[in-house]
Amino acid sequence: MPLRQRLADLRGPAVPPRPLDARALAALAANPGCGRRALLDGAGVDKTALAGALGSPAGFGQSQFAIARGNSFEARVKADGGAELLRLVHERLGAGGEPPGGRARVPDLAAAGPEGRAGRTALALREATAAAREEGAWSFLDHPMLVLEVAGTPAYLEPDAVVVHPDGRWTVVEIKSFPMIDGSADAPKVGAAARQAAVYLLALERTAARLEGAEAGHTALLVCPENFSNLPTAAVLDLRKQRAVTRRQLDRLTRVEELAAALPAGLSFDVSRPAEELAEAVASVAASYAPDCLAACELAFHCRDRAREAGSVTVLGRSVRGELGVLTTVEEALDAAAGRGEGPDDGPSPERAALRLAARLRAEALDAAGDGGRRLAGLPCPRPEVP
Structure with a gap:
C-alpha cells in the first residue's frame, strides 16, 4: 500500500491531515526518541482531538x-x-x-x-x-x-x-x-x-x-x-x-513508513472510534514520556497516566532515567536499593550498587539525626516507652 494511503487510513479516510507548524517540529526535536509523536505528526493526526477522545485533554497553552x-x-x-x-x-x-x-x-x-x-x-x-x-x-x-x-x-x-x-x-x-x-x-x-x-x-x-x-x-x-x-x-x-x-x-520523520509498517492492519487513530479502540491503537506505538512533554505535547497527560500505571521511571525525568540505566521501573529501583531482585547469575550492575550505597548512607544519616531527621523524611518514629 502506498505510504500516503496508509497514513490517510491511520488518521481516518475522511479526516484531512493536520499541517505541521514550527512549534510542533520544535517539540519533535525536544523528544527525538518518541516514536508515537513521530508517527502521529507524520500522519497528520490531530493530537488535540485525539487526547480529548481518550479522556485526557491537553492542559497547556497560552492564556x-x-x-x-x-x-x-x-x-x-x-x-x-x-x-x-x-x-x-x-x-x-x-x-x-x-x-x-x-x-x-x-x-x-x-x-x-x-x-x-x-x-x-x-x-x-x-x-x-x-x-x-x-x-x-x-x-x-x-x-x-x-x-x-x-x-x-x-x-x-x-x-x-x-x-x-x-x-x-x-x-x-x-x-x-x-x-x-x-x-x-x-x-x-x-x-x-x-x-x-x-x-x-x-x-x-x-x-x-x-x-x-x-x-x-x-x-x-x-x-x-x-x-x-x-x-x-x-x-x-x-x-x-x-x-x-x-x-x-x-530525517526520522521521512522514515515514518517503517513505523507505520510495524502496526497491525486496520489500526486507526480516527477520533470517531470508541475510546477503548483508540487507547489500544495509541498503546501499539512506543512512546518516550518525560515530564517535559507536559509543556509541549497534546498527548502528555495520557502518556503520563500510562507511564504511572506501568511504574516507569520516566515519570521522574530524563536525568533520573539516565542514572538508573537498566532499571526501567520504580519497583526495580526500590528492590535494587533494598538488595533484592538480583540473581546469582547477574553480572555486576553499577546502578544497583549505587542505589544500595545511597540507601545505606540515607539510613545512617537518619539514624544519626534521630527522631527529628526521621520526621523530616516522613518516616514513623518509635514511641518512647512509658514506665
Whole structure:
C-alpha cells in the first residue's frame, strides 16, 4: 500500500491531515526518541482531538492575557518600520556594518494562500539580497512565509521576522513576551525558543540554497522585554546544536513508513472510534514520556497516566532515567536499593550498587539525626516507652 494511503487510513479516510507548524517540529526535536509523536505528526493526526477522545485533554497553552501581551510587545518592537528591531540586530549582530538609520527596506509580503505567500517571500529575499550587495541596504521582512518539506509534505512556517543585513546575511528573529532579567531569561523557555528558531533556520537555508550567494547565518536574535518593563532587549542564540538535532528528527520523520509498517492492519487513530479502540491503537506505538512533554505535547497527560500505571521511571525525568540505566521501573529501583531482585547469575550492575550505597548512607544519616531527621523524611518514629 502506498505510504500516503496508509497514513490517510491511520488518521481516518475522511479526516484531512493536520499541517505541521514550527512549534510542533520544535517539540519533535525536544523528544527525538518518541516514536508515537513521530508517527502521529507524520500522519497528520490531530493530537488535540485525539487526547480529548481518550479522556485526557491537553492542559497547556497560552492564556488570552498572555497572547494579548505578546501581540502588544511584538507590535512595539516592529513599530516605525522595525526601527527598534533593526537597532537591536545591528547592536548584537551588526559585525561592524553601518546602522540601519532610515534606509531599511520593508517589502510587502501579501499574497493569496500560503503557497503564494511563500513564493512572495522567496522573491522578497532575492530582491533584499540584491539590494544589500548593490546599496548596502538593510531589509526587514515582517512575518514572512517559509516552506520546509517534512515527510514528503510541505510545511508552511511563519517566523516573527527575518532581517537581511547589508552584507547579504539572513537572520531569524524570535520575539517572545517572557522577560529577560539582568541579561538572562528562563532557561527552558529560551531552549524552546531556540528549537523553534532552528526550524525556521532550516527552512531559510532551503530558500538560500536556491539563491546564488545567499547565506542564512547559524545564529538567531531573541527579543524579549527587559527586566520588568515593556522595553525590548535582545540576546544572540547559537542554533548549530538545535539545527542538527532538528534535522536528524526530520530525517526520522521521512522514515515514518517503517513505523507505520510495524502496526497491525486496520489500526486507526480516527477520533470517531470508541475510546477503548483508540487507547489500544495509541498503546501499539512506543512512546518516550518525560515530564517535559507536559509543556509541549497534546498527548502528555495520557502518556503520563500510562507511564504511572506501568511504574516507569520516566515519570521522574530524563536525568533520573539516565542514572538508573537498566532499571526501567520504580519497583526495580526500590528492590535494587533494598538488595533484592538480583540473581546469582547477574553480572555486576553499577546502578544497583549505587542505589544500595545511597540507601545505606540515607539510613545512617537518619539514624544519626534521630527522631527529628526521621520526621523530616516522613518516616514513623518509635514511641518512647512509658514506665
